[in-house]
Amino acid sequence: MSAAFDLVTADRLVTCDPALATAADPLGVLTPGAVLLEGGRVVFAGRVEAARAAVPAGAAITERAAPLVTPGLVDAHTHAAWVGSRHAEYALRMQGADYEAIAKAGGGIASTMRAVRAASRDEIAAELTQRLGRMVRAGVTTVEVKSGYGLDLASEEKLLEAVAQARAAAGTPRVVATYLALHALPPEAGDRGAYAAHVTQNDLPALAAAGLFAFVDAYIDRSAFSTADAAPLFRRARELGLGVRAHVGQFADVGGAELAASVGARSADHLEHLGPSGADALAAAGVRAALLPVASFTLGQAPPPVGLLRSAGVPLVVASDANPGTAPTESLPLALALAVRVYGLTVAEALLGATREAAISLGLTDVGVLVPGASADLVLWDLPHEAALVQPWGVPRARTVIGRGRVLSGSG
Numbered sequence: 001m002s003a004a005f006d007l008v009t010a011d012r013l014v015t016c017d018p019a020l021a022t023a024a025d026p027l028g029v030l031t032p033g034a035v036l037l038e039g040g041r042v043v044f045a046g047r048v049e050a051a052r053a054a055v056p057a058g059a060a061i062t063e064r065a066a067p068l069v070t071p072g073l074v075d076a077h078t079h080a081a082w083v084g085s086r087h088a089e090y091a092l093r094m095q096g097a098d099y100e101a102i103a104k105a106g107g108g109i110a111s112t113m114r115a116v117r118a119a120s121r122d123e124i125a126a127e128l129t130q131r132l133g134r135m136v137r138a139g140v141t142t143v144e145v146k147s148g149y150g151l152d153l154a155s156e157e158k159l160l161e162a163v164a165q166a167r168a169a170a171g172t173p174r175v176v177a178t179y180l181a182l183h184a185l186p187p188e189a190g191d192r193g194a195y196a197a198h199v200t201q202n203d204l205p206a207l208a209a210a211g212l213f214a215f216v217d218a219y220i221d222r223s224a225f226s227t228a229d230a231a232p233l234f235r236r237a238r239e240l241g242l243g244v245r246a247h248v249g250q251f252a253d254v255g256g257a258e259l260a261a262s263v264g265a266r267s268a269d270h271l272e273h274l275g276p277s278g279a280d281a282l283a284a285a286g287v288r289a290a291l292l293p294v295a296s297f298t299l300g301q302a303p304p305p306v307g308l309l310r311s312a313g314v315p316l317v318v319a320s321d322a323n324p325g326t327a328p329t330e331s332l333p334l335a336l337a338l339a340v341r342v343y344g345l346t347v348a349e350a351l352l353g354a355t356r357e358a359a360i361s362l363g364l365t366d367v368g369v370l371v372p373g374a375s376a377d378l379v380l381w382d383l384p385h386e387a388a389l390v391q392p393w394g395v396p397r398a399r400t401v402i403g404r405g406r407v408l409s410g411s412g
């Protein structure tokens with residue numbers, strides 16, 4: 001976009017602005033509405049005539065219109081930095097093989113680890129760049145990307161450098177990197193406790209010094225790492241000025257939510273297994289619950305206790321969990337569809353969970369909303385209504401995707 005100003009008008013402008021939200025309209029929808037963009041920022045959001053009036057006389061202006069405009073979607077939980085394919089294992093699982101049993105037999109995360117260790121940084125960056133491009137075409141303008149398939153210092157560094165390389169590529173979304181420090185026990189390590197201590201004392205400070213990530217994550221579960229393994233890691237991360245997010249309660253409630261709350265985590269993710277004390281702890285500490293319906297759908301699990309989270313007052317996030325095993329999709333809109341269909345979220349809860357609340361969980365306040373001062377990250381949809389975002393499953397319906405004022409996908 002070369003013009004000084006861009007005016008985007010919509011029959012339905014979904015602002016996600018808390019100042020416009022009401023009980024009947026949690027998304028703050030203007031019908032019609034307009035946003036005015038300049039220099040990569042939103043300079044006005046509101047009524048169409050007021051937006052036109054805000055353009056200085058004689059200024060160059062490009063106009064676009066769509067039935068529906070929303071903030072760019074924010075995918076706050078992905079494992080998008082991988083290479084290889086786990087299609088054979090998927091077929092086995094669909095025939096009844098158990099995920100935890102496959103992992104114990106050297107499949108699952110360990111099989112992707114072998115592919116990542118064998119790949120070069122450029123190869124990983126190239127696959128990630130393509131994957132991020134497909135996410136953009138689905139309407140995503142901000143993506144959290146975790147490491148965690150290297151499982152040793154050099155391989156994790158390579159993965160995180162590949163994330164930085166992909167982030168710098170043209171046409172990719174904004175990328176927030178997370179060091180998934182405790183994902184699985186590598187085959188060369190003997191003991192979870194000793195491995196966790198080594199990662200905490202050696203790998204975390206070494207990698208943090210390079211400034212390659214904003215968050216530290218750990219997979220806390222009955223067949224993964226314990227709260228005792230993860231607690232020192234999270235505390236060290238906070239001492240280093242890093243944020244914390246945690247995989248919690250996917251297969252069993254082992255106290256991960258309480259730990260996430262105690263270290264001031266930004267999000268606790270999965271939560272298929274969560275009790276009242278965990279929900280209360282998350283609410284009291286302002287930790288967002290990141291729900292990952294694609295993974296539980298793939299694994300045939302019961303949904304997390306959404307009613308408990310709601311009544312405790314925990315803000316909800318919905319993410320794709322894009323990964324080669326349990327969430328074989330790159331589509332955040334598919335995750336939204338499943339959040340509504342399988343988890344019983346309202347469309348407004350799901351959409352806020354993939355815009356404003358997801359952004360807050362990543363420490364970002366200028367994306368996920370269309371308000372003056374926000375980044376010019378928005379999607380023009382080929383859909384009549386925000387409720388339609390969760391209906392035409394599986395096919396991208398984003399007409400034009402704009403990130404930081406630039407057209408990332410669609411007609412310019």
Ligand SMILES: [Zn+2]
Pocket residue numbers: 077078079247321
């Ligand atoms: Zn995950």
